Amino acid sequence: MSAITAIGGLNVKKSIGSRTIVFPTPTWVVGTYDHEGKPNAMTAAWGGICCSKPPCVYVSLRKATYTHGNIMRKRAFTINVPSEKHVMEADYFGIYSGKDVDKFSVSGLTPVQSSLVDAPYVGEFPLILECKVLHVIEIGLHTQFIGEIIDVKADISVLDANELPDIIKVKPILFDTGNRRYFGIGSYLGKAFSAGKEVQSNQYQLKLLSRKTIQEVHLQGI
Template sequence: MKISLGPQTFLSPVPVMLVGTFDVDRKPNVMAAAWGGLCSSQPPCLAVSVRRSTWTHRALLERGAFTVSLPTRAQAGMADFIGLVSGKAEDKFAALGLTASAGEHVDAPYVAECPVVLELLLRHTLELGSHTQFVGEIMDVKVNRDCLSPDGLPDPVRVDALHYAPLVNEYCALGDFVARAFAVGKTVKRQS
């Protein structure tokens, strides 16, 4: 039997995204976000929702570009710190000894120590109550060579991306390979 929990911010797990921006003075900042994900195939787009009170919100609107760095399981402490501290109060890159690398395709910094980075141009904004949703067109995806499978694509196990479980406030990571998408469904027997 299912138990109703009422309206909640729940979908689990969701990726932990480190959103990188420059402010008007080109000072780099990074914030942790979990409200977001892919939202279009053509053009390839990702959406991330950010509270209006954050330093990142203003920088996104001013610069029109951002990055998303994906931290690993081993970087959970770093990612959590980034989510706890405001960029207005502290330079998080300096505090954590992280490298703020400038994007090649957009005017935004990314966390060089993360294995996967997406560079995005801001295309749309949507006001959603407590958050503004920023939709960015993905201009480039960068992946550490050691996180690629033999066919040259990102290997989820090697990337070892950190995920967040809302409501229970826990970090988790992916487990083992289960099945090939767009193939395993073809093996299912239909009920008559």
């Protein structure tokens, strides 16, 4: 079967086609005002940080969404990071359209007007980014809105000793692009820009060498 690739001693890989399956992707809620000033919230998984200076985040939205029109008009949005306990409301924001319902009112969550950008944020969510649109990129079905992060706000209750939002306290939600499920975050795995130095250690390199030797012995049929 041509769609299956096996190389040497590596795992066998299967082609699953040209599609948007990758892990992890976020579960973020985008806050905007409509043309009448009604606050709206919409859930998106197509989002991420895309520049450090200026600090920028994007969301990609279909033109058919209510939020797309709102951002085009107001040139501003907020990114709201829900905590695990708000998974139901986060999913609700992704199912229905602000064209038809007042999602803040139905969910009981609180739209708070940003003092920095022309958009509301979700008062109950622990971490929010207030953004002004810098670029609008038409890719295909989705339009990418790149926003400059004017400010990040976090609940005092989720800050750590360094006054930074603690991912363990925020409890962000992941979207599973494969089977369309939500997951929380798990165990601590290591320190970035540090754990990898071990690869150059004698211990790691010796292990590598012994593995190679075993492979060669196998190849020679000894």
